[in-house]
Amino acid sequence: MALPPLFKERMQHLLGNEAQAFFQSYEQPRHYGLRINTLKWTVEEALQALPFHLEPVPWAKEGFYFHEADRPAKHPYYHAGLYYIQEPSAMAPGAMIPIEPGDKVLDLCAAPGGKSTQIAARLKGKGVLVSNDISAERVKPLVKNLELFGVRNGIVTNETPERLAAVFGTYFDKIVIDAPCSGEGMFRKNPEMVKSWETHHIEMCTVMQRDILDQAARMLKPGGLMLYSTCTFAPEENEGQIAQFLSRHPHFEVEEISMVPGFQLGRPEWASEEELSESMKQKLRRTVRLWPHHVRGEGHFLALLRKTDGEEKPCREEQAAPLPERTLQNFREFEREVCLKPLEEMLEGRLVTFKQHLYVKPEGLPSLQGLKVVKSGWYLGELKKNRFEPSQALAMGLDSRDVAQTVSFSVEDEALLRYLKGETLNIQGEKGWKLVCVDRFPLGWGKQLHGILKNAYPPAWRWLA
Numbered sequence: 001m002a003l004p005p006l007f008k009e010r011m012q013h014l015l016g017n018e019a020q021a022f023f024q025s026y027e028q029p030r031h032y033g034l035r036i037n038t039l040k041w042t043v044e045e046a047l048q049a050l051p052f053h054l055e056p057v058p059w060a061k062e063g064f065y066f067h068e069a070d071r072p073a074k075h076p077y078y079h080a081g082l083y084y085i086q087e088p089s090a091m092a093p094g095a096m097i098p099i100e101p102g103d104k105v106l107d108l109c110a111a112p113g114g115k116s117t118q119i120a121a122r123l124k125g126k127g128v129l130v131s132n133d134i135s136a137e138r139v140k141p142l143v144k145n146l147e148l149f150g151v152r153n154g155i156v157t158n159e160t161p162e163r164l165a166a167v168f169g170t171y172f173d174k175i176v177i178d179a180p181c182s183g184e185g186m187f188r189k190n191p192e193m194v195k196s197w198e199t200h201h202i203e204m205c206t207v208m209q210r211d212i213l214d215q216a217a218r219m220l221k222p223g224g225l226m227l228y229s230t231c232t233f234a235p236e237e238n239e240g241q242i243a244q245f246l247s248r249h250p251h252f253e254v255e256e257i258s259m260v261p262g263f264q265l266g267r268p269e270w271a272s273e274e275e276l277s278e279s280m281k282q283k284l285r286r287t288v289r290l291w292p293h294h295v296r297g298e299g300h301f302l303a304l305l306r307k308t309d310g311e312e313k314p315c316r317e318e319q320a321a322p323l324p325e326r327t328l329q330n331f332r333e334f335e336r337e338v339c340l341k342p343l344e345e346m347l348e349g350r351l352v353t354f355k356q357h358l359y360v361k362p363e364g365l366p367s368l369q370g371l372k373v374v375k376s377g378w379y380l381g382e383l384k385k386n387r388f389e390p391s392q393a394l395a396m397g398l399d400s401r402d403v404a405q406t407v408s409f410s411v412e413d414e415a416l417l418r419y420l421k422g423e424t425l426n427i428q429g430e431k432g433w434k435l436v437c438v439d440r441f442p443l444g445w446g447k448q449l450h451g452i453l454k455n456a457y458p459p460a461w462r463w464l465a
């Protein structure tokens with residue numbers, strides 16, 4: 001493929017003898033990956049059921065390469081959120097930051113949700129995940145992907161890091177910064193990136209990254225961990241950015257990342273034109289680079305940073321408002337009819353309303369008043385003319401075994417495709433809301449009337465032929 005001459009020159013200068021192998025990798029086909037959603041099933045179950053050519057991605061337990069001809073986005077299981085299609089190297093940041101169920105995690109540059117869906121699965125429904133992105137447009141697919149994945153303990157905001165920091169204090173145990181970058185590592189995956197490289201100047205990206213890193217540092221608990229990643233080779237955005245961050249924030253250390261065959265260490269000698277101290281060089285040697293001529297994946301850079309010290313700052317406390325009686329009554333009626341156990345038992349959270357909309361909000365969050373909050377937890381549904389209407393997010397976050405009334409199709413059933421296309425189905429059954437599934441995995445809602453199942457699958461989610 002045609003690479004920008006200036007990029008070639010820079011890489012030749014950096015890599016010397018290795019440059020030829022690096023450039024040759026651009027003549028090889030790109031790699032395709034998917035990540036199993038362990039919130040819904042196990043890797044073993046997935047390997048038995050999926051009809052694709054799957055081979056493990058060495059750095060992500062749930063990650064697998066597939067063949068381009070498998071077309072997993074055209075399988076009904078994709079619509080059940082049973083896997084996420086993700087470039088293999090892009091699975092590394094979410095795999096390499098230690099996450100414990102119960103952690104409070106911020107994914108600061110989250111859209112469209114690759115890292116967020118991965119972290120949510122590792123939280124196993126416990127703790128909180130705040131996924132933020134500055135772009136109002138890109139936040140939409142982020143919300144959809146979290147809903148599709150069945151994430152219940154996720155908040156989505158559309159904010160600047162600075163405004164988040166004013167509210168959250170030092171709330172977070174872990175922060176992921178998958179920074180906006182010049183994207184050099186994505187030229188093979190997305191040739192459009194070659195064009196935008198010329199306009200997304202490296203210097204412009206380094207300024208944005210510097211600000212994002214500084215604000216993130218404010219929101220991290222002392223002792224907490226922060227993973228910084230880019231998909232570019234430019235040292236200014238990688239080792240250079242981290243060297244400057246460490247100079248501004250002496251109470252941060254670089255932690256080692258578990259090395260996987262093919263991973264390469266960071267290159268301190270590229271960080272600055274001036275000679276660095278031995279201790280700084282040692283720190284930068286703990287960062288990691290993924291190169292397309294060393295791993296089966298595109299280019300990436302990772303740095304795992306620990307805040308060793310610093311002041312704790314409380315977050316803004318929330319005043320819980322009582323729920324409107326009518327909303328609660330209508331919801332409880334729906335819950336008795338449809339669910340086999342109370343929804344709050346499925347999540348450590350509490351019911352909250354925003355206008356006519358009902359959510360389960362994870363416990364312990366600060367007051368988010370004044371922030372642009374796009375999703376406040378598990379969205380259950382809306383009160384409409386004294387009836388409760390369940391949401392798509394509720395359907396996707398349920399386990400069909402907890403639901404009284406389900407309609408289940410097998411993958412081969414032609415009615416399945418008709419449901420996904422939004423058609424009304426001729427089905428007999430008891431009146432009321434039905435959770436429509438493929439095998440045991442929820443896809444959405446249908447409402448049973450006399451001899452027909454009215455289709456409540458959202459138009460924006462429909463299967464396009």
Ligand SMILES: C[S@@+](CC[C@H](N)C(=O)[O-])C[C@H]1O[C@@H](n2cnc3c(N)ncnc32)[C@H](O)[C@@H]1O
Nearest residue numbers: 109110111112113114115133134135178179180
């Ligand atoms: C590399 S992409 C993130 C990809 C995402 N983490 C994933 O895995 O799907 C970088 C994102 O940063 C967002 N962004 C750019 N500047 C930002 C800022 N100052 N604060 C928060 N997000 C920002 C962009 O809108 C973009 O969606």
